[in-house]
Amino acid sequence: MQTAIPRRVALGAALLAAATALAGSPMPSAFAAPAPVSVIVNTRAGLATVPTTALGVNHAIWDTTLGSDAVSDLLSGAGVRMMRYPGGSYADIYHWETHTAPGGYVAPNTDFDTFMSGVKRAGGEPMIIANYGTGTAEEAAGWVKYANITKKYGAKYWTIGNENYGNGHYGSAWEADNRDDKSPAGYANEVIAYSTAMKAIDPTIKVGAVLTMPGNWPDGIVGTGDTASWNQTVLSIAGPHIDFADVHWYPGGGNAAEGLTRTEHIGDAVYLLQKQIDTYAGANAGRIKISMTETNVEHGRNTQPGALFLADAYSGLLANGVFTVQWWNVHNGMGPVTEVAGQTDYHDYGLLSSGNCNEDNTVCQPPLNTPFAPYHALKLLSSFVQPGDQMVRAGTNNALVAAHAARRPNGDLTVLLLNKDPENAQEVDIDYRGYTPSSAAPTVLTYANGGTAISTAGSASTLPPYSLTLLTLKPAAAASTAPKAPGQPTVSEVTDRSATISWPAASGAAKYEVYRANGAVSEQLGETGGTSFTVRNLQPGRRYTVNVLARDASGNQSWSSVPLTFTTGAPATSSCKVKFANTNDWGNGYVAAVDITNTSANPINNWTLDFTWPTTWQSVSGGWSATWTQTGTAVKVTGDGPIAANGGTASIGFVGSYSGPNVPPTTFTLNGSVCAAG
Known part of the structure; x- marks a missing residue:
């Protein structure tokens, strides 16, 4: 994140109010209590599996505490397992060998080895940004050699530059780029050169290219002299040479409430980005994953809106298969001071306080490294999802209450509930589909507005105003010898009315059931003893998401496969x-x-x-x-x-x-x- 750039966003408070009114249940009389919010948690509708790299943050070379034990321990305690370096646009002016960034400030004790020491202490792994703006492919290859050959750090993930579409080609310029050719084609060709040079040193590394998040500037814009947008051009040229797409997302919003609605965009944005990858990146495009390496909010960054957005955004992105989500950033510094829902907000992008004051020293932040609200949300998130968990579909009938869920390999189920209403508590009624909880009360963790820590004294049915609540449930029966979940489904022979779904066989399966996700509800489309099924009576031009589950001869049901999403076409012939x-x-x-x-x-x-x-x-x-x-x-x-x-x-x-x-x-x-x- 750097200087302000055009983030094209505008929903309007009226839309939020309308959505909330439509989603809420009507009151039968002036004296009746409102009906509880209906929550559906559906384990038959599996989503992505949580990777070890899921929870991430950014480090920046202007942060003097970047590699300190105190910070590393705080990040470890919040479950952070991926850390990005050397920090946003500074990456495009940073020279790793001399530890200099001409035109920027480099703090003491922020060199690469210090960063890696902090990563190791926290139990994480790095994501490194190679200097594209003022660097060369040879410089990046030298960094790979030092990191993985000389020092044997095993740094796996490397991105080529930061926000390189912000080099002035589309009118706004904040990203350094000293090349004459600032077009997406110029960037893509250099990505090939970087990737080739870097992988010649260590062929095991993964190289990422910078793309734009669908719905965010300059997505869809065709620059002067270009024939296609940034994403289409970069993928068409560099697609065969990259392993992941690197995007940022600052969804904005006119106020805190509006900003919290932006998480509704995640499913469609990831769908469009994946479709672009599949369409333009060439053969074997399915290997290209998606990383979200910067995100934050505009309003309430240090207070409860930041916490709610972090939990909602991380959960939604991970459920949609993004392999790492990284908050911007650990420390950043004070901005204009405001009050949000009764709490002082320093307009600071950091997870932790920088301990500084405003220019006239009339307002100061809490002591250095004091956790802000988003830190507590991240810590709660590390209890919600752990590597190897499968996220499952969840939803509510109230726009101000969000739900996410995940299933653990040991059979436990975690449910994360977010109340985005700053003034009113919400009663919830949870309907579990495909899962029977034990009669024991769930473990409850809550982070409420203004809290300095996560509380264990919360309720499983009442969500405080502006709060995050995590439920952990045990299954009613011990894990059975159910069959393994079917592998990744694929689709073929898609028409306007039908599609054939296929999947790898699951050990112990006697038959398979195919389900369609309709919101949080699963609708069974059919069952078969084979490993393919043709779905008929579909609607033209409709996006469908399906899961496959297996049953053994005793009726035991497997976990859900990961989802398959496809879109039916238009009729082949018509009038x-x-x-x-x-x-x-x-x-x-x-x-x-x-x-x-x-x-x-x-x-x-x-x-x-x-x-x-x-x-x-x-x-x-x-x-x-x-x-x-x-x-x-x-x-x-x-x-x-x-x-x-x-x-x-x-x-x-x-x-x-x-x-x-x-x-x-x-x-x-x-x-x-x-x-x-x-």
Whole structure:
């Protein structure tokens, strides 16, 4: 994180209030207590498995305590197992061999060996940023040699630069880049050179390239002289030479409440990023993983909004398969002082207090290394998810209450509940699907607003205002000899109405059950004794997420497979075709061209085109050559003229707006008929 840059985000407090009102249960009378929030925890809908690298933070070379025992012990106590160095944009001016950063401040005792000493003490592993902006591939290769050959540190993860799209190519410049070619193609070609040189020294390392998070600037923008966006260009050129995509996410928001709604974007953003990787990165693109190496909030960074966002964002990203999430950062320093929900917020990106004061010494932070609220959230998170746990789907019927869950190899189930309401407690009623808890009361940990530590005195059914509550449950029966979970499902023969799901056989399985995730609920699509199943009666242009579970001859059910997500297409043939194209994107809006072709033998004199936005943060701002209306997420377009038979085309267009990941519509209906893709 560096100087302010355009983060295109705007949901509005009114939207949050509306979402909350819709999600809440109506009161039957003025004197009746509100119904409890309904929480569903569904172990049949497995998500990603938690890796050892899951919980991470950033270290920066301007932090004098970077490698100190006190800081390492605090990070170890919070479960941190991955630490990034040398810190944001400083990475693109930092020369590791001389331990200098021309134009920036380098604090004493922050060299690479000191950093690695702290990583070792904390029981973690490093992620290192090679200097792209003012460095060379040879310099990066020398760092690999020193780290892994000379010192035998075994540093596995290396990224090429920091936020290199911020080099001025798209108009905003904060990232150092002394190359003449500042285009995404220029960066991609250098990534190949870096990766080749670095892996020649140690072929076991993993190399990451910098991409943009879908829905965040400059995602979707095509720069001057380019033919495609940053992500498409970098992946198309450098994809075969990288092992992971490195993204940052500062979702912003006009206030604390609005910022806490941004976690709703995670599923669609990761889906779009993975789709870009699969589409553009070439053969074997499935090996490319995703790292989230910087994230934080705009409002309430040191107080409960920061804690709530951290827990919600880490959980959501890990559930979607991101292999590490890293907070920005450990220490950062004071900004404008405000009060958030009764607590002093120093507008400090750090997990720990820097112990400094404002310019006139009228306001000072707590003593050095005092944990801020996000630190306590991270510590609670380390009790929620541990390496080897499988995250499972959970959800609620109230926008102000978030739920996440994970299943342990020993059969335990952990449930993380977040109350984002700063004023009101929330009663919850939890429905466990595919899991029977023991009759013993769950272990409860709570971190409440203003707390200086995690409490063991919380309630399993009442969530205090602005709080994080963790439940740990034991299973009703000891682990049985159930079959192993099926392996990663794959999909083939996808049409508009069907798809074939296949999976590796599971040891001990007599049959398999295929489930579709519908929110937090699983709907069984069918069962089979084989290792493939064709799902029929699907809807065109719909995204589906499925899991496979195995049962043995005694009826014992396995854990869930990891999920498979696929999208059905448009019909192969129809009486109409629709071509949709984003012709000019500027980061929170775009111009779309829509061509409607009549492939039937009869002219269409009066026509209506219908489509639905995949998300609630997309809209039509205005259109032409037709009458455009939108109700909720549904868009209706009424034609101004006839469309001739046998290939006649009506060309229309609109200006689209978005404040999150811009997922394109995939299905269009003309006068009730689903159209083929144009």
